[in-house]
Amino acid sequence: MPPKKAAPKKLHELAPEVRVGFKIDDISKKTYIVGKQFATGGFGRIHTCTEEGKSHQMVMKIEPSTNGPLLTEVVVFNRILKKEMIEAYKKTKKIPWIGLPYIIANGYFTYNGDKMRYMVIPKYATSLEATRESNGGTLSVKDSLTVANCVLGALEYLHDSDYAHADVKAANILLEKEGVYSTSVLVDFGLAHRTTNNVDKPDKKRAHNGTCIYTSTDAHRGNNPSFRGDVEILAYNLIMWITGTLPWLALESSPDKVFDSKQKFIAGLPGTLQNVLTSQSPAVVGCISTMFNVSMKTNYTDKVDMTKLKKLVTDTIQTSVGEAKKAQGKVKKATEDVSKAATPKKSTRKVMAIVESEDDDDNVVEVVPKKKVAKVQKPRKVMENESGGEEEVYIPKSSKSRKLKPEQDNSSLGSSTRSYSNRLGVTSSAASTVRAARKIEQKYKRLSTNKSSLVPVTVGDVSDDSEDDGAGTSSGARTKRSSDESVRNGVELKTPALVAPAVKSNHNANERLNYSCFSEAKYKSGISSATKASPTELRRVPGVRNFPKGRRSMIIKETASKYKEKRAARKSKPTFDDSSCSSEL
Incomplete structure (x- = not known):
């Protein structure tokens, strides 16, 4: 009996582990x-x-x-x-x-x-396969085409050196920096073949050589690796990177079935490619379809024009980026439209205010839009001038005048008061008119009862009639003195400390109160005759201190002497009775 033949030795063995530090x-x-x-x-x-x-x-x-x-x-x-x-x-x-x-x-x-x-x-950072798996099995179109452009440059160098790589795949592509695809590196040349002796003659012993799902149809037939085969393999990889699958992926264990599926796929281009890249733009489909066409039309031993293919890929990258931006813009616009539709529009109707017409006896209600009224700074204090009107008076911070409590509403202020308020820029209303009228009423009630009230005081040369009882002065006959007369006959002191709260009113002929009563009352309620007759007391009046020092002494002296004489003369005249004022009020 012949001896048994020894088992054939394996062509390739896995290397033993080498310890760290060797x-x-x-x-x-x-x-x-x-x-x-x-x-x-x-x-x-x-x-x-x-x-x-x-x-x-x-x-x-x-x-x-x-x-x-x-x-x-x-x-x-x-x-x-x-x-x-x-x-x-x-x-x-x-x-x-x-x-x-x-x-x-x-x-x-x-x-x-x-x-x-x-x-x-x-040593490089990581492999493209690891990156693809971490991204869920796919890469973006831009990243896939960027890697493909780097691989085409590497293949161009190899082809110019008469070598075909024959095993392009994500596991054999490394990244210099993680996340940077423009510097991808093609490695692993274990299946690289020198093409100088290539002949288009299949050998069944070499059939299906390479990575089955990516390898070229030339390799499936048993031919040696070729230039056109590298382009075909890269096109299969692009489909895998973009979609995460291939039509023959489930047939990997049966190389013959994979080969048959690839042949049918190539024969049905570009329709079969469109069926796989359903969500991609025509530019991307056209780019990969062109790569297949170039591979199929190139002779087995001829080199491929890599310059044209690199330009095609570069143009497709730019086109896909532009289309992606447009798509993002459309999505953003659609999202904004949806949000606008979901959000109720703000009403553009003007806010209306219901106002009852005072002139209409039937109380007709008219609707008018509210108007924004510019805020006008109100004068700090308003005092009455000699002609019966009002004027704004600056109140210095150093004034020791006591704060006046705001008066209550008054209900009898005429149209002249409202017109004066409008000139000051203050919006008048029924409520403000009532308040102003009540202030005047309360003011003159105090005058009639001899209560002290802070009103403007004039210190100067006035007629004896107006100073004593006011009987010889008419209610509307108040004359305005010129500045020369004031200098000549006396000085008008409008003391901030003695100014009453602002009463914005211009009395017309029907509403003007008795002047004589008002004139006499203001002197009694302001600075007493005893104060005016005393130089010491006059110096304490805040308004007097506003005059220059020399002029102040002269005014005080003249005023004190004048009022001493008037007080002496007044003792011989009948006392002023306030009851006349109250009766008129």
Whole structure:
């Protein structure tokens, strides 16, 4: 009986775990310290690492020396992905960025008797796949197209170097900074293929090579990776990033069914694409559809015009951003319209006030709009002048006059009072008219009963008749003195401390009270004759102190002497009887 054949050795084995802190000496005489493992590749492990004596972190890929994928990747890096090569290409093309990594170090080391291969490249922030999953499985149209534009630039470099990537997917795209998609980097060149010897001759042994749901129809047939295949793979990825799914996603375990579904999808373009991208704009659908068309119309061994594709993607990004802003504006406007419709409009009707007409005997009610009346500053004190009118008097803060209590309403003030109030800018009303009339009535009641009342006082040369009893003076005959006469015959003192509360009235002929009674009463109720006859008492009158010092002494002297004579003369005359005033009132 022949001996049994030994089991075939596996082509690829998973690398053993390398402990943290293990040191690897490179041929460049640099030592790299292995850090924590944070991911696994197809058959290798991915660790962080640092150069001895430095803190800057890098990425180290480790696989058994017998594995092929890392060997292929090391070969690609050493041929076309050295840092100086990438910088030279950027200068030639006058571009600031290429989304490709560069090799830092590579070689072999022995760990627990096993020979291992390693490669060191720069470390990036995160993968696009992790970002997509954290966003709920999708990316925005703008972010997806931005990443696609970076990938097209990376593929252009690879194609110009006669290499096809063959495994574009979110897990193989890294972000330099988290959330920044304009500097995306295409990595993992384990399936990269040099296209110089490509022949359009399928081989079933190579069928379905790559990531099944993304790989190209060329790879499904068994052809080697191609330039057009990279564009087709990128188009599938865009659908996945934007929608979060693919029509054949559930068939991933059956590569033949996936291949058949892709063929039907491509044959039905652009309708099949529109059925998938139902909520996307025509610009986005047109961009991805064009990528499929370019891939299908390009010959197997020909290169794709990446410049046109990058321009197409850039224009689509600008268009989609503009459409998104318009859509946001429409949504905002619609929201505002809804809120306006839900919120009741404020009534624009004027507020009306109901006023009873005083002139109409039938008490007809008329409705008039309320008017805003400008606030007019009322004079602090109003006093009566010689002609029977009123004038505003400034009351200095230093005045020691006692505050007067506001009077009650009066009910008999005529039209002249209302007109005078209007001239002062004060709005008159029935209530204010009543109050003003009552003030006058109470004032003259006090005069008739010999109660003291604070009224304007005139100290000067007046006729004996008006000073004694007022009998020879008519009720309306009050003459206005000129300023010269005042200087000549006496000085008029309108003492703020002796001014009564304002009574805004102009008495007409029918309403004017007896002048003689008023004139005599104001002297009795203001400053007594004894005060006027005494220089000492006159000096205490606040108004007198407003005169210059020399003039004040002269006025006091003249006034005191004059009133001494009048008092002496008055003793021989009959006493003034106030009853006449009260009877007239």
